[in-house]
Amino acid sequence: MAAIEHTENPSRKTFAFYWSFKDAIRDMPDADKLAVYEAITDFAFFGVDPDGLSPVGRLAWKLIRPQLEASIRRYDACRNNGLKGAEYGKNGGAPKGNQNARKQPQRITPEDNPKNNPLNHNVNDNANVNEKGVIGGEVATKRRAFVAPSLEMVKDYFLTINGSDTDAECFYDHFTANGWRTGKNLIKDWKAAARNWMRRKSEFNATTQKQTTHETRKTNFL
Known part of the structure; x- marks a missing residue:
């Protein structure tokens, strides 16, 4: 099969190459191995399905394609979210009507800590500790007295x-x-x-x- 010319502009600049891909083609003849490598990159960068693969190459591609496709979907979703966030930032924040824009950051006060609440005198720093101290390299704390x-x-x-x-x-x-x-x-x-x-x-x-x-x-x- 012929690889896509490098002069063409790819639809995405990067993708995730998994160890399972290499493992699937590691024992192939060099020609088949190169053809599958080209199939992976052409599909990832240009969305083009391969043709002309040998029978063993097609078998490897059937195993590789679903995982590669899922990885590309995740990448595209993250990229699109990033572009939307940049656009909202230029416009002064989240779009009108977005409930996330109305949320205020939660303030944490000392009273919010259950250990500082006088009604919670039975809160243990560690409920399953041994009073003897150090066990297995981990430091144990004594149970808080009533x-x-x-x-x-x-x-x-x-x-x-x-x-x-x-x-x-x-x-x-x-x-x-x-x-x-x-x-x-x-x-x-x-x-x-x-x-x-x-x-x-x-x-x-x-x-x-x-x-x-x-x-x-x-x-x-x-």
């Missing part, structure tokens, strides 16, 4: 789970008194404990009432 919430935080959260200020105060007093523990274990998630409190409110209130009565009697005896 920090008891303030009464105002508790009240705010109880409003989101249909609780009242009284419920929040009872919950806060109860767990403050026992060191924020459930049994012998420190609480890991006070919000989960709050939801459990609301589900078993009558049971907890009865327990709290018994404790208050017991403390009152001890004081009277003194």
Whole structure:
């Protein structure tokens, strides 16, 4: 087959040549190999399908053409987008009605960081770390210790789970008194404990009432 003359102006200046192309033709006779190389470049630069390939050349071309064609489509799409962007820039931005032109850059403040939010005291820097430190060359960090919430935080959260200020105060007093523990274990998630409190409110209130009565009697005896 005859290659396109180099004096002609190609429709594109570049294309992606993959290793699979070379691998497909590496064991061909030199004449067939050259013919397929010319077929690839003529198709990529001028969009011309080859003719006159040998049977082995046609077989290789059937394997190469789909991937080459997909690569050219991606290249043309990127090039066209770049040209449109340059045109919009000359005209002062994106075209009228383009929703992207109306978007404002998002401002990131320290409060947006969940680690800086006082309501997120249980955020871990690394949830799956080993407290011994370094394992396998990677530095591990200790799990952040539980920090008891303030009464105002508790009240705010109880409003989101249909609780009242009284419920929040009872919950806060109860767990403050026992060191924020459930049994012998420190609480890991006070919000989960709050939801459990609301589900078993009558049971907890009865327990709290018994404790208050017991403390009152001890004081009277003194």
